[in-house]
Amino acid sequence: MKFRLSNPLWTHLPVFAILVTLVVYTIISIPLPAEVAIHFDFHGQPDNYGSPWIMFGLILGILVIFMIVSIIIDEVWVRNERKKSFNWFCLMDELFGGFMAGIYIGHIQYIKAGDVNFTFPWGMIGIVAGSAIVLAIILELMRPFQPKPTAIPFSDTKVMEKELEQRIKGNTKFIYWSSQNPFWVSLLSIVLPFIMVTGAIILGFTLWWAGLILGISGASMIMMYGGLRVSVTKEAITVSFGMLGSKVLTLKTSEITSMELKEFSPIADFGGYGIRFNGKVTAYYLRGSRGIEFTLLNGKKYLIGSDRPEEFYAVVQAMVKGK
Numbered sequence: 001m002k003f004r005l006s007n008p009l010w011t012h013l014p015v016f017a018i019l020v021t022l023v024v025y026t027i028i029s030i031p032l033p034a035e036v037a038i039h040f041d042f043h044g045q046p047d048n049y050g051s052p053w054i055m056f057g058l059i060l061g062i063l064v065i066f067m068i069v070s071i072i073i074d075e076v077w078v079r080n081e082r083k084k085s086f087n088w089f090c091l092m093d094e095l096f097g098g099f100m101a102g103i104y105i106g107h108i109q110y111i112k113a114g115d116v117n118f119t120f121p122w123g124m125i126g127i128v129a130g131s132a133i134v135l136a137i138i139l140e141l142m143r144p145f146q147p148k149p150t151a152i153p154f155s156d157t158k159v160m161e162k163e164l165e166q167r168i169k170g171n172t173k174f175i176y177w178s179s180q181n182p183f184w185v186s187l188l189s190i191v192l193p194f195i196m197v198t199g200a201i202i203l204g205f206t207l208w209w210a211g212l213i214l215g216i217s218g219a220s221m222i223m224m225y226g227g228l229r230v231s232v233t234k235e236a237i238t239v240s241f242g243m244l245g246s247k248v249l250t251l252k253t254s255e256i257t258s259m260e261l262k263e264f265s266p267i268a269d270f271g272g273y274g275i276r277f278n279g280k281v282t283a284y285y286l287r288g289s290r291g292i293e294f295t296l297l298n299g300k301k302y303l304i305g306s307d308r309p310e311e312f313y314a315v316v317q318a319m320v321k322g323k
Helices: 009-029 052-079 088-113 122-142 158-169 183-204 208-224 266-270 309-322
Strands: 036-040 046-050 176-180 228-232 236-241 246-252 256-263 274-277 281-285 290-296 301-305
Touching: 009 052, 009 088, 009 122, 036 052, 036 088, 052 088, 052 266, 088 122, 158 309, 176 309, 183 208, 228 309, 246 281, 246 301, 256 309, 266 281, 281 290, 290 309
Parallel strands: 281 301
Antiparallel strands: 036 046, 176 228, 228 236, 236 246, 256 290, 274 281, 290 301
């Protein structure tokens, strides 16, 4: 099966134009000195020197990574879009790319002018980032909306409901488990900590305190491994996270007043994945766009994502009825 993007790539033309501008501006600025000031203090005075190509490669690489991340985020937005809505996340790469490009162009101008102190190029940043953002807004408004029929797989839970009813009547102990552990969580909890700890070791030789902070942050991210787990008993619904099973939510079944199967857009409704809050509902999920929304006696609402929401719903409903 051939993979096809739902979001048109031409919506990313502004950041691509920024990349082309950086390359062209660098070419026409050649030759550049072998060694230039590449870092400055708060007063714009140089405090570190190196090759100008270091900054070029670093900024180009960061912009490419941001563009790829933006393509992924925009694709998730479009695939979960129920109606046409403005995707504010599409401006992320233009904003950051314009900021970085403005600094880079200002730095090249500083090198060519032979000035002593570096003046932060706010004007150039405003021109580059502003132009890219305006163009990105226009393209986002032009983006076609293609409604997709929602194919909701329905799980037949009749057999399970009968078994649950018998167990509740027989006062048998029962626990239901489900989990969400997508690949990106495993990647973040293994690869990213390794990179951060390695960087901490290197940084520790010059700035031990910064290396310590980076190392602790990286090590703590390993705890994410294992994803999100949900357990249901007669007494409560428990949501735990990570390899240690840290509890992040406990809902007593006796306090649930209503529950409803929900479809949602992870990006549009909650701005991402994980533990999210949109002002009305606190949500817990790591993938998918379906789950159950619970309303408690105190009026608070919680949404728990599930890969098998019908099954999850049937289990909780049986526990609540049993109460």
